[in-house]
Amino acid sequence: DLEEKILQYGGRHERKIRVFCRIRPVNRAEAAQGGAVVVEKIDEYSVTLETPRGPREFQFDKVFSAEASQEDLFHDTSLIQLAIDGYNVCIFAYGQTGSGKTFTMVGDKEQKNPGIIPRSFNAIFDIMQENSCKFNFKVSAYMLELYNDRLQDLFASQAGEAHAHTQSRGQARRVEIKRNRKGVVFAQGAETKEASSAQELYALFQQACANRHISATMNVESSRSHLIVGIMVESRNLTNGSVSAGKLSLVDLAGSERAAKTGAKDHQLKLQEANSINKSLSALGDVISALSAELPHVPYRNSKLTQYATRVKAITNNAQRNVESKEIAQLKEVIMKLRSGQAVEEEDV
Amino acid sequence: MASFNSNEWRAICDKFTNAQNLTETESRKDPENDPFRSKYKARDLLREIYCSLKSFEAGEGEEDSSGESGDQRPTEEPVDGQREDVFGQGFSGDSPAGLRAARLGAVEYYLGVNHVDTEELSAGQEHLMNCMKLLERCRVSSQNVSLFIHVRNQLGILWAGRDETETAQGFLETAESIYQRYMKEDGSPPTDMTEYFTTEENLLTHQERTKRFELAYTHTMYYLAQVYKNLGQTERAATYCHTTLQRQLQLNQFTPMEWALNAATLSQYYITKGRYMEGRHCLSAATVISDLAGEVPSEAAAQESEAESERREHLRQKRAEIARCWIKYCLNLLQDARKQLEDNIGELDTDRQDELKMARRREEEEEEKGRKSALLFGSEDTFDSIASIEEKVMCLFPLDFTEARSVFLVGQNYVTQAKDFFQMDGYVTDHIEILQDHSALFRALAFFEEDMERRCKMHKRRVDMLETICNDLNAQYYLLIRRQLMFELAETYNEMMDLKLTLANRQADTQSLDNHTIKKFNHLCSASAKYFQMFLDSLCSPEGKYPEHLEEEVLRPALVARFRVARLHSRFISSSPTVQLDNLNKSLENYKYVVQYCEAHPEAEAAVETELELSKEMVGLLPLKINRLKARMASNN
Numbered sequence: 001d002l003e004e005k006i007l008q009y010g011g012r013h014e015r016k017i018r019v020f021c022r023i024r025p026v027n028r029a030e031a032a033q034g035g036a037v038v039v040e041k042i043d044e045y046s047v048t049l050e051t052p053r054g055p056r057e058f059q060f061d062k063v064f065s066a067e068a069s070q071e072d073l074f075h076d077t078s079l080i081q082l083a084i085d086g087y088n089v090c091i092f093a094y095g096q097t098g099s100g101k102t103f104t105m106v107g108d109k110e111q112k113n114p115g116i117i118p119r120s121f122n123a124i125f126d127i128m129q130e131n132s133c134k135f136n137f138k139v140s141a142y143m144l145e146l147y148n149d150r151l152q153d154l155f156a157s158q159a160g161e162a163h164a165h166t167q168s169r170g171q172a173r174r175v176e177i178k179r180n181r182k183g184v185v186f187a188q189g190a191e192t193k194e195a196s197s198a199q200e201l202y203a204l205f206q207q208a209c210a211n212r213h214i215s216a217t218m219n220v221e222s223s224r225s226h227l228i229v230g231i232m233v234e235s236r237n238l239t240n241g242s243v244s245a246g247k248l249s250l251v252d253l254a255g256s257e258r259a260a261k262t263g264a265k266d267h268q269l270k271l272q273e274a275n276s277i278n279k280s281l282s283a284l285g286d287v288i289s290a291l292s293a294e295l296p297h298v299p300y301r302n303s304k305l306t307q308y309a310t311r312v313k314a315i316t317n318n319a320q321r322n323v324e325s326k327e328i329a330q331l332k333e334v335i336m337k338l339r340s341g342q343a344v345e346e347e348d349v
Numbered sequence: 350m351a352s353f354n355s356n357e358w359r360a361i362c363d364k365f366t367n368a369q370n371l372t373e374t375e376s377r378k379d380p381e382n383d384p385f386r387s388k389y390k391a392r393d394l395l396r397e398i399y400c401s402l403k404s405f406e407a408g409e410g411e412e413d414s415s416g417e418s419g420d421q422r423p424t425e426e427p428v429d430g431q432r433e434d435v436f437g438q439g440f441s442g443d444s445p446a447g448l449r450a451a452r453l454g455a456v457e458y459y460l461g462v463n464h465v466d467t468e469e470l471s472a473g474q475e476h477l478m479n480c481m482k483l484l485e486r487c488r489v490s491s492q493n494v495s496l497f498i499h500v501r502n503q504l505g506i507l508w509a510g511r512d513e514t515e516t517a518q519g520f521l522e523t524a525e526s527i528y529q530r531y532m533k534e535d536g537s538p539p540t541d542m543t544e545y546f547t548t549e550e551n552l553l554t555h556q557e558r559t560k561r562f563e564l565a566y567t568h569t570m571y572y573l574a575q576v577y578k579n580l581g582q583t584e585r586a587a588t589y590c591h592t593t594l595q596r597q598l599q600l601n602q603f604t605p606m607e608w609a610l611n612a613a614t615l616s617q618y619y620i621t622k623g624r625y626m627e628g629r630h631c632l633s634a635a636t637v638i639s640d641l642a643g644e645v646p647s648e649a650a651a652q653e654s655e656a657e658s659e660r661r662e663h664l665r666q667k668r669a670e671i672a673r674c675w676i677k678y679c680l681n682l683l684q685d686a687r688k689q690l691e692d693n694i695g696e697l698d699t700d701r702q703d704e705l706k707m708a709r710r711r712e713e714e715e716e717e718k719g720r721k722s723a724l725l726f727g728s729e730d731t732f733d734s735i736a737s738i739e740e741k742v743m744c745l746f747p748l749d750f751t752e753a754r755s756v757f758l759v760g761q762n763y764v765t766q767a768k769d770f771f772q773m774d775g776y777v778t779d780h781i782e783i784l785q786d787h788s789a790l791f792r793a794l795a796f797f798e799e800d801m802e803r804r805c806k807m808h809k810r811r812v813d814m815l816e817t818i819c820n821d822l823n824a825q826y827y828l829l830i831r832r833q834l835m836f837e838l839a840e841t842y843n844e845m846m847d848l849k850l851t852l853a854n855r856q857a858d859t860q861s862l863d864n865h866t867i868k869k870f871n872h873l874c875s876a877s878a879k880y881f882q883m884f885l886d887s888l889c890s891p892e893g894k895y896p897e898h899l900e901e902e903v904l905r906p907a908l909v910a911r912f913r914v915a916r917l918h919s920r921f922i923s924s925s926p927t928v929q930l931d932n933l934n935k936s937l938e939n940y941k942y943v944v945q946y947c948e949a950h951p952e953a954e955a956a957v958e959t960e961l962e963l964s965k966e967m968v969g970l971l972p973l974k975i976n977r978l979k980a981r982m983a984s985n986n
Contacts, residue, residue, distance in 0.1 A: 178774075178775050178776075188775065284571060284590065285610060285614060287575050287578055288611055288615050288618065289614050290578060291586060291590070291615075292583065292617075292618050294621055295617040295618060295621065296681060297617055297674050297677045298614060299610045299667070299670035299671065299673070299674065325695055326694045326695060326696075326847065327913070328959055328963065329694045331963050332963065335966045335967065335970065338970045338974065339970065
């Protein structure tokens with residue numbers, strides 16, 4: 001659905017979300033099993049997918065075949081200049097575990113095939129270098145992990161992490177997402193670190209990755225948490241002193257197959273309390289808040305991400321229906337007067 | 350218990366304790382790739398216990414039932430709800446046979462739960478039904494009533510999980526009636542299931558038995574609340590939620606802040622039903638209980654430690670949330686009172702006011718009785734504190750200014766509390782919602798204020814509160830909120846404009862107004878039109894075009910806004926004919942828009958019936974007026 005979405009694309013008028021599709025090449029295990037390839041690139045904008053119900057076609061803003069290189073991809077997603085120009089740019093990688101999101105965003109471990117994130121780092125500093133006579137730049141970054149509904153600062157120090165693997169990650173600081181009245185989203189509580197070179201930025205990134213939750217199941221490259229990297233570029237025009245700030249957000253989402261595994265069906269009663277002597281019946285709050293769809297106020301209970309889910313409220317509560325308002329009564333009088341030919345020369349009161 | 354030799358018995362008891370330990374404690378440490386390891390072990394132990402008991406029973410022979418009614422009950426599947434006579438027929442629960450049945454039943458019960466926990470639902474069901482069958486043969490007694498209830502709770506959960514809500518309901522409702530009848534006819538602290546396999550020394554105290562038994566019944570209430578909600582019987586569900594909350598307090602089985610939030614949320618439900626007495630009670634209890642969550646750590650303490658800082662945040666936030674629920678209480682009470690009192694043009698109807706005041710005298714006596722029968726929260730320590738908070742605000746409709754003002758002040762106090770936490774920086778949308786509520790409180794109060802001047806001042810407060818923010822907010826991100834604010838500001842200015850006029854006309858009986866008043870009037874008129882126009886502009890595309898088709902959420906407000914802009918333009922006072930003409934043309938333009946839009950979108954007519962009708966009239970009549978004006982202008986030249 002290609003509606004005009006007013007996004008963080010600043011002043012541009014074609015404010016679309018662009019969706020690219022990248023097809024992963026068959027890996028060794030799959031090749032050995034000799035399965036069929038079900039996805040095929042038709043042209044630059046479409047792919048076809050073999051489904052149990054026959055072939056289906058999908059449209060994208062751009063399609064990258066299995067042969068496309070990391071370089072190809074980065075070239076086409078080069079929004080770095082925009083971020084430096086002062087806009088907010090965001091790149092998400094979405095897909096099932098094993099589909100190649102991390103490869104696309106980060107690259108391989110040895111960095112023989114760096115992905116979008118390291119390439120972006122280089123690009124930022126390259127562009128800055130080219131413009132160093134006209135602008136002064138400052139680059140800073142924050143890196144967050146969203147895991148089990150908690151946002152954690154990946155720059156937090158690792159001191160005292162003896163039980164890091166079995167328990168929750170100890171001293172990692174909680175981060176809250178806020179948006180101030182100007183609409184700027186910021187991560188409150190997250191440490192921001194400055195970097196003066198692509199190498200430094202990459203080192204910060206490596207440090208952050210090391211602090212992530214690594215889940216041993218399915219895929220070693222953590223498949224359960226979302227990685228959020230925010231790079232802020234502040235540039236000061238040396239000629240006229242104007243300052244602009246742009247942000248590049250790079251997100252490696254957790255495996256999308258998780259999304260389907262939502263909580264218990266609505267009708268299922270909440271079990272756990274039955275078998276333990278538990279003081280609180282935690283689902284009671286859910287039952288109560290569901291008693292009516294029109295509760296005047298529901299005390300905040302849920303995850304951080306739902307905070308910014310738009311709670312669209314009807315404006316119609318202000319445009320009353322049933323009471324014949326004064327306005328209408330007055331107007332009716334006026335109409336009567338006008339109709340009866342009474343010349344209402346002066347103000348219509 | 351008597352006939353096993355003590356070693357054998359001890360062995361059985363140990364096994365049982367082990368099984369419990371495995372199920373409850375060890376299982377939490379099971380690794381992710383083998384999550385049921387401990388529970389499988391527990392299962393084996395339980396099976397062994399079962400076999401031991403069974404083999405013992407076989408040896409026991411026929412020494413049971415002779416003195417009792419040895420009815421062989423037909424082994425029909427006990428579909429629950431038909432077993433009201435559990436109190437009537439069968440072995441005495443206290444007899445050896447009864448005890449044996451209970452013990453076996455308990456093992457079946459634990460096996461059933463074990464299977465359910467390990468996601469083997471049909472096996473679980475089988476065991477639980479076996480338990481039921483065993484109990485079938487017994488009468489309810491203090492030895493087994495706990496089991497009677499627990500097994501039905503579990504079966505309720507199981508069937509609900511299969512979306513067979515009515516079946517679940519059957520089991521749970523039976524559990525409920527068994528409990529009630531037991532408490533009426535007996536009431537002594539019943540044996541807890543774990544006690545079937547304990548040695549003498551380890552039997553529980555009466556207190557502990559009661560506690561566990563009551564907890565089981567609290568769960569029954571809790572599950573029934575969910576079942577009724579799933580069946581769409583929301584009123585009953587609400588009652589059961591209320592009962593659950595009540596029991597949690599009475600039995601001291603609650604976490605303060607969580608309880609408080611639940612009570613506060615329940616109050617909101619009561620408010621939607623206009624049950625203000627219950628709502629007030631819930632909120633007062635919420636306030637009292639939230640205090641039990643402890644002192645808010647000071648700022649200094651919060652600086653020192655992460656944990657203290659989080660705790661401070663948490664407590665302050667939850668209390669602020671409760672404050673917001675209170676605000677809604679006061680606001681809705683005032684608004685509902687208004688609905689009772691207003692006439693057809695939205696003004697206070699003094700006749701109705703008198704009527705209601707008289708009716709109320711009767712109601713006050715009812716209130717006292719009502720309270721006693723209604724479900725009260727609390728325990729000895731809290732009854733009083735809850736009552737003292739209730740006394741601060743009324744729960745009947747305020748019928749005059751003094752009463753309205755008292756409710757308003759309570760609401761305003763909570764606004765201050767809520768804003769203290771939900772500050773603009775960090776909680777933009779929450780902060781604004783609170784301001785909107787504050788504005789709405791003023792609006793509600795203004796209805797009761799007879800003095801026009803003071804009324805106007807109240808509206809001015811609203812404008813002051815909202816105007817800066819409306820203009821301050823980022824237009825892109827806060828589009829929806831800004832629209833609400835614009836609409837509200839437009840209407841408020843409109844109100845003020847009318848009030849100024851009423852004041853002026855009252856002060857001077859003549860038609861003509863002095864310049865000062867005209868200026869003031871026009872200012873308010875333009876301001877109102879400006880905000881309606883801003884609202885309309887916010888619907889436009891980035892290129893400035895109005896949408897061809899209005900979305901449902903904005904349909905009525907958009908057309909109403911047009912209608913009001915049209916009206917406002919025609920009310921602007923000017924001695925200059927050019928200005929008058931310009932305004933009339935703008936007015937006509939906007940009335941036309943309404944008519945034309947509804948012609949192009951007939952489905953929209955229903956949303957703005959009256960406004961459309963009047964717009965059509967005006968579209969017919971205004972051109973005549975415009976022409977007369979033009980003629981006058983021409984002749985004057």
